[in-house]
Amino acid sequence: MLAWYDAHARTLPWRAPPGEPAPDPYRVWLSEIMLQQTTVATVRPKFALFTARWPDFAALAAADEAEVMTAWAGLGYYARARNLIACAKVVTARHGGAFPGTEAALRALPGIGDYTAAAIASIAFGQRAVVVDANIERVVARLFAIDQPLPAARPAIRAAADRIVPDMRSGDFAQGLMDLGSGICTPRAPKCLACPLNHDCAGFASGAPEAYPVKAAKAAKPQRYGTIFWAERQGQVLLVRRPPRGLLGGMRALPTGPWADAAPGLADPPTAADWRLLGGTVAHVFTHFRLELALAVGVLDRHSNAGEWWPVAELDSAGLPTVFAKAGAAIRAALSGD
DNA sequence: AAGTCGTGGGT
DNA sequence: TACCCAAGACT
Structure with a gap:
């Protein structure tokens, strides 16, 4: 050896x-x-x-x-x-x-x-x-x-x-x-x-x-659903910090509502706005479940303290976990007409 | 001690 | 496409 x-x-x-x-x-x-x-x-x-x-x-x-x-x-x-x-x-x-x-x-x-x-x-x-x-x-x-x-x-x-x-x-x-x-x-x-x-x-x-090695059969991954809330104001988007432990714990993130067994629609937005759902969804696979995210967009005309405002053009440097980077890219593409 | 916790590449 | 898998740790 x-x-x-x-x-x-x-x-x-x-x-x-x-x-x-x-x-x-x-x-x-x-x-x-x-x-x-x-x-x-x-x-x-x-x-x-x-x-x-x-x-x-x-x-x-x-x-x-x-x-x-x-x-x-x-x-x-x-x-x-x-x-x-x-x-x-x-x-x-x-x-x-x-x-x-x-x-x-x-x-x-x-x-x-x-x-x-x-x-x-x-x-x-x-x-x-x-x-x-x-x-x-x-x-x-x-x-x-x-x-x-x-x-x-x-x-x-x-x-x-x-x-x-x-x-x-x-x-x-x-x-x-x-x-x-x-x-x-x-x-x-x-x-x-x-x-x-x-x-x-x-x-x-x-x-x-x-x-070899012999392995036990794996359980199927459940499917979950959620909604990303893209709040934009003057070229900036609202980001939040996730709770310190658990899934994606401590990471900067796009706001989401609850993740559930059925699509939650516009439940629990991070701030008041005239939210509208975009057509498509973003799919992501974690270790033990699949997630399908609907994409909601709201344009704000006043400040909100619900999180941190980040320049949309610099979103790639925000340090977002892949699931949010993916969703952010999809939303920007949709808003720019691609 | 079984469940939780990401992501990307290979097939 | 869907599934497998990876220089595992923590609770």
């Missing part, structure tokens, strides 16, 4: 080449948080932006929180950004500005769970740790042909992983397994003939490696 990694490691901005000194723990941590459930291609530009703007824990701990949330916009799972700030503050206030050096102490920090604690301990601090992400879960399930379905198989997969993690270079070992899972041991049509582990792989021997 390590020999394969030495020859095939991906070159990534947050990664040291095999054999070179470990990278800055701050950069390892930031990349690990950004990469949670998020692709390398998506993370790459955001990582560059964050490290340029906030190069270390001290800078991030002192950052304006709204600015951090704005910078995170579009990455999704916004609790990660809230915990990012909280973690930087704890590290600065209680750990002298540097990470604690043990996996257990890392695990206790906001936003750092089992996977991320093990990843930082092994990659940044050179400790032996059992790193298990979705890639490694899949690789190990195939190596040992683990028949038990996820998520019940997690303890067995972790125990199996523990048996093959070396005492030295466990960080490179983990990153090698992740690169292998990303490029060779893929969810569908794995490239077993190119795999350095194929002769040791029970899944390959079974003739159906793609059958």
Whole structure:
């Protein structure tokens, strides 16, 4: 595994080449948080932006929180950004500005769970740790042909992983397994003939490696409906700040009424106006439900304190989550006659 | 401990 | 198109 990694490691901005000194723990941590459930291609530009703007824990701990949330916009799972700030503050206030050096102490920090604690301990601090992400879960399930379905198989997969993690270079070992899972041991049509582990792989021997890991069936996503209220006044649009927790928590947003099982129409507008519904709708898919948004437009002739007025021409810099950026673009297109 | 929490790319 | 999936954490 390590020999394969030495020859095939991906070159990534947050990664040291095999054999070179470990990278800055701050950069390892930031990349690990950004990469949670998020692709390398998506993370790459955001990582560059964050490290340029906030190069270390001290800078991030002192950052304006709204600015951090704005910078995170579009990455999704916004609790990660809230915990990012909280973690930087704890590290600065209680750990002298540097990470604690043990996996257990890392695990206790906001936003750092089992996977991320093990990843930082092994990659940044050179400790032996059992790193298990979705890639490694899949690789190990195939190596040992683990028949038990996820998520019940997690303890067995972790125990199996523990048996093959070396005492030295466990960080490179983990990153090698992740690169292998990303490029060779893929969810569908794995490239077993190119795999350095194929002769040791029970899944390959079974003739159906793609059958692993076994997964439980997923529930269907319910459909919900809502309305976006586009309040415009003198070239500015009304934006609001969403509640600090929950869906899109803490993010700047376009006002919406309630989200319900049926289209709510013009219920609960953010401010009084002569609201009219545009023809089309905007659809968006979240992790556990689908959302269809009707688009309501109201032109105001007087000020409202219901939120923050933002220049329409600069809406792209407001840091809106994708669902609102999408709705805003649709409304502007409709109003301009496209 | 099952549900909550985004988004974009691949197929 | 519709579905799968991703360097998971938190409650």
